[in-house]
Amino acid sequence: MAGHENNRHPSPAEATAVPDSLPPLPPAFEALLHAVIPPPWQAQALASYTTAKDVVFRLNPLRLQDRAAAMQALAALPVQPVPGVSDVFRLPPRARTALTHHSLVADGSLYIQGIASMAAVWALQPQPHEEVLDLAAAPGGKTALMAACMDNRGRIAAVEPVRARFFRLKANLQRLGVRNTQLYLKDGRQVGRLVPQRFDRVLLDAPCSSEAQITRLDPRSWAHWSQRKVRASAQVQAGLLASAADALKPGGVLVYSTCSLSPEENECVLDVLLRHRDDLQPEPAPWPCPLPAVPGLTEWAGQTLHPGLVHARRIIPTEWTDAFFLCRLRKRSPGS
Template sequence: MTATLPAAFADRLTRILPADRLDGVLASFAAVKDVAFRINTLKAQPDAVLAGLRAAGLNPRPVAWSPLAWVVDAAAKRALTETPAFYQGEIYIQNLASQLAPLALAPQPGEMVLDLAAAPGGKTCQMAALMGNQGWLSAVEPVRDRYFRLKHNLDQQGVSIAHCYQKDGRAVGALTPERFDRVLLDAPCSSEARFDLNDPDSMAHWSPGKVREVAHKQKRLLLSAIHALKPGGVLVYSTCSFAPEENECIVHAALHKLGDAVEVTPVDIPVLHQPGLTEWDGKMLNPQLAHSVRVLPDSLVDGFYLTRLVKQRSTQ
């Protein structure tokens, strides 16, 4: 029997989303989604990987906006995880929405890059590939078991430029002030975009109180991320939550505290999305937040929020 969304969450969605998109978003929570994966160019060339998958009886389909992103039917997930390409780290199973944040950050070979909430490492591995394994990539994760899973995934994917730290990300900005060219903060969140009406457990721990709890931590993480960023550097803040308290309100608080030291800049996202909100619960937010984006889920892509910030001057 299909579950139902928490009533308070469903009500909040009616206030967050455009009315003409609400039905499609609600339907996405019941969809059995195809499995997306990314070809790892640190280990193999796309043509060879695809040939191997097809030889194994799979039918990978391309994603229009990325030559490295492909999908297979949901029923083929187990077969995908039993291929040599999977075991050898030539592919990484990763939702398409998750792949957007590293693309928006666009780390370059030779740069110093920080992933402030790195586990399990999919985005870290993607950034290493974008950098061609050239430069320095700091990957931070405070939880012990997740930290070791992160290290395993980086090793399995052939990442050689990563330096892993089991540390609370809220302390990193003070420890490494203005050291990094680019920072990714895919913040721990309430995981609302991962709700699945076919899996009641995916919603079991959600509550408005949980949203407030994670927002308190996110606010400090974002300030730490900004302090770790060099003047002129780029930061991407993202979550897999719909909640404005975890998204626009977090960025608004940083802008309010730091003034013109940071600026929200437009980001081009090749999937269905809406501009960030500039008002929530009767509170006006910084108008720059219209440049942020909330990805609207469909039968393939999960919901996602993303803001791109540029540091205009030192925060020391």
């Protein structure tokens, strides 16, 4: 699903389970891991499914009044800065409850958000003067980070089709001090047709099969996952991606991302678009934080894919990162 900044994490009781007693991952999912994660990363990736993950959070400049005071308020917690990025930190899993109930979270000065979710916004690089589209915006963590990057200037159009998620998005953005965003309760697949070539940048963090939420600590986490779910997600993603491309201005930047590892939801969806449109080209994405990631695939299931997909990145699940995929695309200007 889109908007996975605050995925469910195991309780302390679940986190202390003995790994050998845990149920195995679905065979099809484990086969996927072996197929898309290079051997040097596989042991660490597989181990990440048996323990609770570190908590990652960022300070929110749209609400934060006094950074020094905020850091003092967090002094009792074992906070570690994430290298390469300012005001992003991680904590061990045992500190999750204390952080979740902290006053800085309640007043919006601090937001708990997976580092991969932040990476999608860093790849997009929204600027203060621009008009930006967030095509599947709930619950709003990426929208709020974009607003922070833009210093609450310019304009963000945040689209969400599900009513309950739309109102959660609205409440989150209000709490986080976002003021440059207009919200639309709408199917994102319609947007490109309604406002073609309008936006300087587009973020599509697409609804997906939610493979990043799978954990051996809770068999319920894969209750609804199947290869049929992957295929159904890919159909929705293709429609949203075509809409996102239509809504983008020539010269603009589109970032496509999912919390899925399956190539069918990632490279294969992009490959279909790129083979039907010659005005879009993958390009390297800014990568300020040393995230464990590997290049996108240019071949899958015997099919050769667009060579530019080597610029995509698949983030490896580890003790502090969730599974994630992102690709940055540039729309060519006419005649270029």
